[in-house]
Amino acid sequence: MKKNHRPEIPRKTIYRLSTYLRCLARLKENKIQTVSSETLAKVAGVKPTQLRKDLAYFGTFGTRGLGYDVVELTSRIADELGTSRLQPVILVGVGNLGLALLSYRGFEKEGFEIVAAFDLEPDRPRDQKSGLPVRAMGDLPAFVQEHHVRMAILTVPAEAAQEVANTLVACGVMGILNFSSLVLHVPEEIMVNNVNLAIELENLSYFIQE
Amino acid sequence: MKKNHRPEIPRKTIYRLSTYLRCLARLKENKIQTVSSETLAKVAGVKPTQLRKDLAYFGTFGTRGLGYDVVELTSRIADELGTSRLQPVILVGVGNLGLALLSYRGFEKEGFEIVAAFDLEPDRPRDQKSGLPVRAMGDLPAFVQEHHVRMAILTVPAEAAQEVANTLVACGVMGILNFSSLVLHVPEEIMVNNVNLAIELENLSYFIQE
Numbered sequence: 425m426k427k428n429h430r431p432e433i434p435r436k437t438i439y440r441l442s443t444y445l446r447c448l449a450r451l452k453e454n455k456i457q458t459v460s461s462e463t464l465a466k467v468a469g470v471k472p473t474q475l476r477k478d479l480a481y482f483g484t485f486g487t488r489g490l491g492y493d494v495v496e497l498t499s500r501i502a503d504e505l506g507t508s509r510l511q512p513v514i515l516v517g518v519g520n521l522g523l524a525l526l527s528y529r530g531f532e533k534e535g536f537e538i539v540a541a542f543d544l545e546p547d548r549p550r551d552q553k554s555g556l557p558v559r560a561m562g563d564l565p566a567f568v569q570e571h572h573v574r575m576a577i578l579t580v581p582a583e584a585a586q587e588v589a590n591t592l593v594a595c596g597v598m599g600i601l602n603f604s605s606l607v608l609h610v611p612e613e614i615m616v617n618n619v620n621l622a623i624e625l626e627n628l629s630y631f632i633q634e
Numbered sequence: 635m636k637k638n639h640r641p642e643i644p645r646k647t648i649y650r651l652s653t654y655l656r657c658l659a660r661l662k663e664n665k666i667q668t669v670s671s672e673t674l675a676k677v678a679g680v681k682p683t684q685l686r687k688d689l690a691y692f693g694t695f696g697t698r699g700l701g702y703d704v705v706e707l708t709s710r711i712a713d714e715l716g717t718s719r720l721q722p723v724i725l726v727g728v729g730n731l732g733l734a735l736l737s738y739r740g741f742e743k744e745g746f747e748i749v750a751a752f753d754l755e756p757d758r759p760r761d762q763k764s765g766l767p768v769r770a771m772g773d774l775p776a777f778v779q780e781h782h783v784r785m786a787i788l789t790v791p792a793e794a795a796q797e798v799a800n801t802l803v804a805c806g807v808m809g810i811l812n813f814s815s816l817v818l819h820v821p822e823e824i825m826v827n828n829v830n831l832a833i834e835l836e837n838l839s840y841f842i843q844e
Binding site: 442468505521527530531536552575582599607609619 | 792
């Protein structure tokens with residue numbers, strides 16, 4: 425499921441870049457201007473060799489003996505991750521979880537804006553307001569094209585997930601954050617990240633048993 | 635971070651058990667009573683050898699030539715995961731994301747009940763109703779003990795996450811689903827699963843760049 429033009433970077437390295445970015449943000453809040461790889465690694469919970477190896481994929485960072493410039497490294501990582509500018513994201517499936525995510529205003533400060541919400545039944549009664557108007561699935565292809573949307577949050581029931589994923593892929597969506605419990609089958613150039621809150625709880629549940 | 639009495643089972647095996655459970659649920663809905671390891675593996679998106687290896691950790695399943703009994707395998711896996719009965723979970727940090735999760739009613743059908751919500755500022759104004767009363771942090775230890783709570787969902791800001799995690803651990807919570815971007819430092823017998831929606835989006839964002 426890796427993109428052809430960036431085949432050599434491990435997924436886990438990309439996840440760790442996100443962690444480094446958040447650690448750097450906290451250093452910046454604390455008015456710290458430069459940081460050693462040892463300190464940044466410690467804050468991020470990784471070994472210094474891991475941090476240096478992760479950053480080496482993207483070129484040369486830092487000055488020997490001085491460490492990393494916090495602002496510069498932040499901006500380089502954000503550029504790599506493509507979050508330097510606000511990214512448009514659509515949400516498909518406005519059930520309880522979809523509504524919950526629409527009501528969560530925390531994505532924008534991280535660089536993502538949910539620009540539209542779609543549902544098979546846009547007009548069915550819902551427990552709470554959705555913040556955004558709920559559009560019909562038929563409007564999705566034109567919207568995605570017009571707004572150059574490349575990412576979607578999928579919060580439809582498992583039984584609808586594959587069909588909706590097919591539609592998204594056909595419209596040009598390249599990345600899907602899948603909250604359904606279904607394993608999606610997509611072409612290999614499409615990225616799917618799975619988030620299943622119940623499965624995370626179940627996994628904890630296994631390990632906490634007495 | 636593995637529990638001592640179950641050291642030998644890989645985390646990924648436990649995650650896959652959750653996937654198998656959901657695949658079995660769909661087979662059951664479709665009135666299918668027995669399933670071969672080949673079919674179940676295909677539905678779950680793994681190799682048949684992987685499925686058989688995962689299940690072998692927990693004893694003998696299935697009848698050679700007949701496959702698995704759907705109901706029996708479901709119940710054995712649910713027992714292993716500890717989700718045969720409803721598990722009490724508390725949520726700490728009733729900000730936007732906490733509110734969103736409290737408004738999501740999907741956990742109960744998966745075996746988890748959010749029984750109480752706590753916040754450092756229980757009485758601060760909130761955008762929407764929380765469904766559950768928001769309790770003060772000072773009430774947490776007594777509540778956890780009284781209700782035998784062993785799992786917590788942590789939705790506090792990063793800067794408060796470690797301190798709240800320490801409190802949870804001190805009260806006897808064994809498993810934490812951490813939504814903050816902070817890497818939590820906890821004793822090794824405590825399980826932490828991290829869910830960071832922004833990081834999942836960032837990760838997609840990296841791979842979809844043109």
